[in-house]
Amino acid sequence: xxxxxxxxxxxxxxxxxxxxxxxxxxxxxxxxxxxxxxxxxxxxxxxxxxxxxxxxxxxxxxxxxxxxxxxxxxxxxxxxxxxxxxxxxxxxxxxxx
Amino acid sequence: xxxxxxxxxxxxxxxxxxxxxxxxxxxxxxxxxxxxxxxxxxxxxxxxxxxxxxxxxxxxxxxxxxxxxxxxxxxxxxxxxxxxxxxxxxxxxxxxxxxxxxxxxxxxxxxxxxxxxxxxxxxxxxxxxxxxxxxxxxxxxxxxxxxxxxxxxxxxxxxxxxxxxxxxxxxxxxxxxxxxxxxxxxxxxxxxxxxxxxxxxxxxxxxxxxxxxxxxxxxxxxxxxxxxxxxxxxxxxxxxxxxxxxxxxxxxxxxxxxxxxxxxxxxxxxxxxxxxxxxxxxxxxxxxxxxxxxxxxxxxxxxxxxxx
Ligand SMILES: Cc1ncc(C[n+]2csc(CCOP(=O)(O)OP(=O)(O)O)c2C)c(N)n1
Ligand code: SF4
Ligand code: SF4
Ligand code: SF4
Ligand SMILES: [Mg+2]
Numbered sequence: 547x548x549x550x551x552x553x554x555x556x557x558x559x560x561x562x563x564x565x566x567x568x569x570x571x572x573x574x575x576x577x578x579x580x581x582x583x584x585x586x587x588x589x590x591x592x593x594x595x596x597x598x599x600x601x602x603x604x605x606x607x608x609x610x611x612x613x614x615x616x617x618x619x620x621x622x623x624x625x626x627x628x629x630x631x632x633x634x635x636x637x638x639x640x641x642x643x
Numbered sequence: 644x645x646x647x648x649x650x651x652x653x654x655x656x657x658x659x660x661x662x663x664x665x666x667x668x669x670x671x672x673x674x675x676x677x678x679x680x681x682x683x684x685x686x687x688x689x690x691x692x693x694x695x696x697x698x699x700x701x702x703x704x705x706x707x708x709x710x711x712x713x714x715x716x717x718x719x720x721x722x723x724x725x726x727x728x729x730x731x732x733x734x735x736x737x738x739x740x741x742x743x744x745x746x747x748x749x750x751x752x753x754x755x756x757x758x759x760x761x762x763x764x765x766x767x768x769x770x771x772x773x774x775x776x777x778x779x780x781x782x783x784x785x786x787x788x789x790x791x792x793x794x795x796x797x798x799x800x801x802x803x804x805x806x807x808x809x810x811x812x813x814x815x816x817x818x819x820x821x822x823x824x825x826x827x828x829x830x831x832x833x834x835x836x837x838x839x840x841x842x843x844x845x846x847x848x849x850x851x852x853x854x855x856x857x858x859x860x861x862x863x864x865x866x867x868x869x870x871x872x873x874x875x876x877x878x879x880x881x882x883x884x885x886x887x888x889x890x891x892x893x894x895x896x897x898x899x900x901x902x903x904x905x906x907x908x909x910x911x912x913x914x915x916x917x918x919x920x921x922x923x924x925x926x927x928x929x930x931x932x933x934x935x936x937x938x939x940x941x942x943x944x945x946x947x948x949x950x951x
Contacts, residue, residue: 554705563704569662571701571708576664595652599841600878602675604663620663624670625875638875 572620576603580623582638584616590635597627597636651842656682665708666700670874672838672881673697673780673864677751679838680778680862681711683845684747684852689732691716691724693752693761696787696866697780719761721750722768722777729773747852748775754795755785758819769828769857776851776858779821782866790869794819797889798936799929800921802869807924817936825859826895832858833895834903838865839881843892843903850894863890871920883915888941893948900947912937 549558551573560566584597591613598606598614605621606614616627628636660681667674677697681688689712692698698715701708716724729748735741750768752761757779765777784802785791792805797818801807805814825833832854836844844862851858865881867874884890887910892903912934916922925933 551706559705565702565705565707567707569708569710571662571664571706574664574666574706576666579669593653595655599652599655599679600675602667602671602678602877603665604659604661604678617663622669624877625873626670626878629875630878 575619576622577619580621582623582640584627584636585639586615587635588613590633592633597631600626600630660710662708668868670867670877672877673782673866676780676838676862676864679841679845680848683848688747688749689728690749691721693721693756694718695753695756699787718756720764721752722765725750725775726768726773729775751778754781755793758795758821759793769830772856774856778860780862780864782864782869784869786866786869799925799933822861830857831897835861835892837863837881837885839878886910887912887915889915889937891941891944893944902945902948
């Protein structure tokens with residue numbers, strides 16, 4: 547959908563409220579929910595991808611060097627990645643800190 | 644992790660069929676289950692979904708998180724809708740109107756949708772033998788409307804409609820055993836799985852979809868909000884459920900049982916329950932009783948898996 551979601555009126559919805567654009571929820575940036583962000587100590591990361599596999603918000607991306615870091619546009623700061631990282635190289639840091 | 648070790652995480656398909664921007668709570672393992680199951684099924688999948696958390700968080704108009712054809716149903720009829728999709732598309736293939744292709748027809752619902760409200764249509768679809776997969780995302784209550792008990796809520800859990808108090812232990816009935824109800828339909832494939840064992844979950848979803856005929860997958864999906872646990876512990880609690888024997892992981896292929904994972908040392912049920920807010924009120928005697936009941940069912944599954 548070309549328009550931002552808050553400008554779309556009900557008259558513009560498709561018949562049967564069918565949404566024809568796949569995965570357009572990417573417009574809604576859930577990163578604003580976060581109170582803590584995951585910070586990766588790159589030098590300790592073994593590039594295993596466990597954090598990526600367990601993230602419920604598809605918010606972990608691989609960098610060109612092969613490390614994994616959070617995509618802060620969507621990361622809600624749940625802390626699962628930090629908890630599950632087998633080498634403990636992710637720490638959660640307060641957003642205001 | 645499970646039998647595949649941490650190193651195989653990078654071998655998992657990178658494609659995301661569930662888009663970010665969905666509105667599940669922080670640390671929701673139910674949406675993680677959806678994400679992983681979609682990875683296993685791939686893009687040739689058509690899904691009908693009952694109302695519930697996963698429908699609500701993924702499809703607030705005009706947005707959708709789905710990257711596959713997906714339809715939102717009423718509470719009770721995802722199995723009926725997917726039966727129609729499967730029969731209709733099979734007929735069109737037979738008549739040459741659309742190319743022959745293996746398509747995964749999937750119905751998905753929460754435990755309320757599955758064990759209570761959609762039970763009749765689900766039983767009908769299993770009995771008719773449609774070539775489809777039913778996935779129950781079991782977070783053990785009606786979470787989307789604010790933690791009401793379902794027939795899949797375990798004994799002793801406090802919910803808003805089974806509150807614990809001076810005269811109430813919380814939920815006073817036993818958790819309905821949906822996987823066994825599916826087994827009783829003599830369908831080719833039934834399995835239990837949990838997001839804390841992601842490779843096992845994805846393998847089962849794949850196997851279930853490849854089966855000819857009806858398949859049923861029951862996924863324990865930790866809900867930090869309803870279970871009253873910290874969001875970062877969602878994966879840990881799934882692991883504790885399995886390691887304590889409270890939620891055995893098994894498969895029943897053409898009637899033959901096999902245990903998918905045998906914990907090397909069984910941890911006490913107390914370790915799984917005591918720190919969850921919904922079980923906070925339980926005494927040691929209660930925990931003991933729950934452990935005994937869980938062990939009986941666990942041992943039954945072990946015996947069925949070992950016998951021929
Ligand atoms: C017939 C009907 N009754 C009640 C509702 C309200 N309702 C919507 S979602 C929901 C809870 C769903 O619980 P469950 O199936 O366990 O899924 P969860 O939200 O826990 O993932 C309820 C009660 C409804 N939509 N339709
Ligand atoms: S904190 Fe949670 S949402 Fe953010 S990247 Fe880690 S697992 Fe994903
Ligand atoms: S889990 Fe830890 S070690 Fe593995 S890729 Fe993520 S940050 Fe690196
Ligand atoms: S209430 Fe539970 S299942 Fe529903 S979105 Fe929140 S964490 Fe997930
Ligand atoms: Mg539920």
